Amino acid sequence: MVDDVADSVGSVRPNCSRSWSNSGSFDLRFASDANGKYPSKIDFHQIGAGFGGHFWFAHTRKPGAMGGKMKVTGTWTLDHERTGPMKIMAALPDHGAHTEIANYRVNATRGPGGRVTKQPGDGVRWVSIGTYMFDGVVPKVTLSSETPYGTGENDIAFDAMAFIPIDGQYHEHTVEADALFDENQNIDTAAPESWLNESPLESRERLYNWAMTMSDKILSMKNCDSEVGDCLTPHVGAAVANWRSEVMAAGKDPINHPDGNSISSWIGFANSYKDRPDSYTRPDSFDDDSRFKIRTKATTTFVSDENGKIVPGSQSASYANRTADTHLPHFVLELFRAISEDYKISLPDLGYRAKDLNEHNGEYTSVDPLRSGIIPGRAYSYGGQAPKLTTYTGSGEQRGATCVAVRTVAGGSIGYRTLLSKEGPTTAMSDFSDTLSNSQYVAQSVWELVENIREMFFDSGSFPVVESSLYNVAPPIWQDLNFRACTNETVRKVDGYPILRASWMPDHYLYHNGTAMDQSGALRKTSLPLMRGDFENFSTATIEVAHEYTPYGQCRAYVEDNSFARNKNPWGINPVPRPGFNPSSVQFCSDPDLAPDPEYSSYDVS
CATH class of the missing domain: 2.60.120.260 (Galactose-binding domain-like)
Structure with a gap:
């Protein structure tokens, strides 16, 4: 025992005798x-x-x-x-x-x-x-x-x-799920929901055509000399020309494109191709919030005796998770800065302050997206289970245990959802668009492009989906880890369930002590993801009559070989809550009837 005061310091509390001495x-x-x-x-x-x-x-x-x-x-x-x-x-x-x-x-x-x-x-x-x-x-x-x-x-x-x-042999097991948005992801959305908004984000075809049409309209204008209005200013022209070149090079095919330049890259969805693992060892890039989307980690340590049995009370578990950053499209940043330079119009103040960004810890973070290009994702409430002694076969024996069972669930939402809940940045974008619209110096097509961008990314609207940004109802992404770590240094499933359940998006990777593994705990000698993203299923609404698969609603218990294992989410989120919704409860998708342990869960889970 090591106290915070010396043995010679008595307590001011009555009847509080000191029955120990400092070591x-x-x-x-x-x-x-x-x-x-x-x-x-x-x-x-x-x-x-x-x-x-x-x-x-x-x-x-x-x-x-x-x-x-x-x-x-x-x-x-x-x-x-x-x-x-x-x-x-x-x-x-x-x-x-x-x-x-x-x-x-x-x-x-x-x-x-x-x-x-x-x-x-x-x-x-x-x-x-x-x-x-x-x-x-x-x-x-x-x-x-x-x-x-x-x-x-x-x-x-x-x-x-x-x-x-504690006398005995020390054991340590870390299981981690990491997810990134691959630049080869097909980003076509599901119908009929995508028809409601008429957004360029509906499909690759529509997004490509929108970009080509808008850039053509701007670049076809004559250069500005002394005149004002519908003419091409130098910095705007350069920014739009760069964007058009990226769009043309990327094309519409999600796979056949130059490395680092796909349609999902220039619109700001994808992580860099350089962030993909290049071996079956976990890359350090998954420690950088700009190079993944979510990660969930469970570490358990324990001590075994001379008979290979776990010493009761030696088991411990720690859980960590992050919801990483969303990035404003590079062409948007370049365009806005060019407009400010050419027309001497102040950039919109998109700054805001919000709780639970990147980590669900109750703390507030200040964000300046136009300066950093980053919109942090919001981490939702997470759940964890106290470490439980068990055996190779899964029985819950305290004495003679050979494994420790641990479980955690975590995730969150894209950064735009939180931004759209803040009046400051959404109003600032509206004011910026109005200023351009009302200026005699700004070309109509330049304002039109800015207004399109506002509607796509910054429009909180009155009616979600129909008259606002699709990001107002962006579904959450999540991961649920459930496994046993054993004295023979293996990781095993619990009750036949997969070790990882996860959302339809994005690509998910799974590692044991930094090495890729499969759903049963066996080594995977591949750099490929364990689960690939499915954007179509991820973009469906909660209309189960129209769709078998949906990201919305409360996830359900796993059934063996169930193709619905990635369906719905741990918070029961559906499209109805406004974008700032920050759930204070969570359930395990691996066992919805099991209550999370408050000591191992986020601050607001009780």
Whole structure:
């Protein structure tokens, strides 16, 4: 045990005797400002509560915020070296601990490196930081007040830490699903829904024809000399000419096109062809939010005894997921900047602030799409299951267990859905289009192209689909992992279910400890995806009479060899909710009747 205060410090709480002694030390490091002052110490406090009647707390801020001068770092250090596994647990108070993303880092030789933990909860309690392997090092746990989205509002608590030695063999298994939108994806949508909107996004044919028609209208104008109005300005002409060249080179065929230039690429749907795995080993590109669409990871660690049985209580699980970035089409960015340059018209302010971008953690992020070209995806609520001891055959024995069963479900939506829910960027785009329409200097065809772009990407509208951007009702994308990790270093299915269930889009890859595997846990010596995207099924409405397959509605329990395994979604989302809908509940598609465990799920799942 390593408490946050020395043994000589008594509790201010009555009848709170100290029945333990420290087996190490707790140290605090405070950042200073340029003058050698310590504002971080001013924003550091103590409360007579928590384990032993005392804990410290600070307020979370983004890394580098205020020059980094508010950063506080706490380190719990054991007083001796350890060779072998240890389970680490953190004490948390019943108040004064608000952050959903307390990142406890562990200096283990093997293990996930730490765990991001939700600090709020009921009562003074101990939470597992995980089981780790140490090889002759002094175990340490570090916690910083800096979090990715901290604003100075949420408390982060520093209380006691328990280091629990476990004798036996250490095991670690990570199963990860990664998904990307391949540039060879056919992006034709389903009928009859696509007929309602008359959008260029209805099909490859219609999108190509729209791009060629609009670019022809603009490039056929004479160059502007002294006149104004329907003539071609230099920067707009260059931007539209570049776009037209890309469109012509890409063509309409989803497969036969130059690498890096397909119809799904120039419209901003696809990841780069360079982001595809080139072997059966997981690529590092899946760590970059701009190079995938969603990822879901489950890591379990445990210790087995001399008989190959799992030591009860040694099992731990940690879950991580991200919904990655959407990108504004490059031609849109170039066109808008060219219009601003040629006509001296201010660019629209498409900036906004929203919660749960990339990660579902309750934090807010500020976004500036025209500056970065990025619209972060919104991560929806995720669910996880506490690690459960089981056997090779699947029985739930606590003693004699040889496997640990874990389960998680996660995903989210394309960035446009969140943007369309914000009045700021949608109004700014309308104002920008109106300004161009009302200007005598702007060519009619240039305004028409901008208005088309607004309707396609930025129109929140009054009637979803019919009179607004199709992205208002964009379906969610998701992944559901369900597997057993065993002492013989294998990964197995649970009750005959596939290890991965996932949405109709995009392409999904599956890895065990960084190596591709199939739905039963066997090695796949291929760089190809486990599941390929199906845009037609992904674009159907929730009209089951018209379509067998749909991305909308509540997913159902898996039936062996069921072709509906990718149908619907874990949140029961249908086209009715407005684009800003942010669900606070989730169910496992692998077992809809099983409730997620709040300790292993997002902040709003109870």
